[in-house]
Amino acid sequence: MATKQKILIVDDDSNIAELISLYLTKEFYEVQIVEDGEQALQVFDTFQPNLILLDLMLPGMDGYQVCREIRRRSNTPIIMLSAKGEVFDKVLGLELGADDYMIKPFDSKELVARVKAVLRRFNPSPSEATPIAKLVQYPDLIINQTNYSVIYRNERVDMPPKELELLYFLASSPNQVFTREQLLDHIWGYEYIGDTRTVDVHIKRLREKIKDHEAWRLATVWGIGYKFEVK
Structure with a gap:
């Protein structure tokens, strides 16, 4: 049992x-x-x-x-x-x-x-596991949404689920710009629509843990939203 x-x-x-x-x-x-x-x-x-x-x-x-x-x-x-x-x-x-x-x-x-x-x-329970791991990898950064882990500069970074999901979502679509409303819809769902400060708060917390890299960064697109920029 x-x-x-x-x-x-x-x-x-x-x-x-x-x-x-x-x-x-x-x-x-x-x-x-x-x-x-x-x-x-x-x-x-x-x-x-x-x-x-x-x-x-x-x-x-x-x-x-x-x-x-x-x-x-x-x-x-x-x-x-x-x-x-x-x-x-x-x-x-x-x-x-x-x-x-x-x-x-x-x-x-x-x-x-x-x-x-x-x-x-x-x-997530084993029954919900998918054959292909939800994982993205960049220099000095591995984001694994299957086991909810982030490895940054060879060290594990602890972060709540929503932060990890937001980071994974952005990093999975490099250089694609997402509005705050789109991010709210994808990560938080309908009950948060309209509360765009939620996205800003989580981006701020991610930037405190994951600093800009010479090959990539969490970028603000002024007046629109955010993107995971790959150089």
């Missing part, structure tokens, strides 16, 4: 946390609930979740701080939960390394679907 995937819920609203736990338990996930940031960091090391559902408004250490600390330790996927709907909050969460962002109140089916989608991207 396959081992259950583990999800850590970090939310000080016990009613919401228990409701989310119920939804996920029905989908055969192993769930643990904590109510504050400090406890989340302690439990993270012992529970070793496959995914974290992280509320932003926590007592003491808030969700942003928790996300920042988790990212120092691990590449574990994080879906932020918040009653705030402002673009600023979403962008800040993504900048800190969150993989997705849901605004309360949300539909239980959508939450489960988002959890499954993030887990599937981060750790």
Whole structure:
């Protein structure tokens, strides 16, 4: 029997946390609930979740701080939960390394679907594997979307699934210009359409990890979007 995937819920609203736990338990996930940031960091090391559902408004250490600390330790996927709907909050969460962002109140089916989608991207099952690896290679850079790995200058670079998917998508079509809207549609899907700052945030994070090379670079095409430029 396959081992259950583990999800850590970090939310000080016990009613919401228990409701989310119920939804996920029905989908055969192993769930643990904590109510504050400090406890989340302690439990993270012992529970070793496959995914974290992280509320932003926590007592003491808030969700942003928790996300920042988790990212120092691990590449574990994080879906932020918040009653705030402002673009600023979403962008800040993504900048800190969150993989997705849901605004309360949300539909239980959508939450489960988002959890499954993030887990599937981060750790695709063997049954979903294709005979031909999704891999692109340039001097000093190997991007493998089949096993979600990036090798840059002979060293592995950790990055959340969305960053890797964006890098792979651009690098798979060298010198082709994509608008922000096209990238949103291909990488994030319909629910992000209109929020083009999401693309800018992820490009910024990629540039911090993958510096321009003499043979290639992530280039901005002003007024249009981005391309993976090969010289």
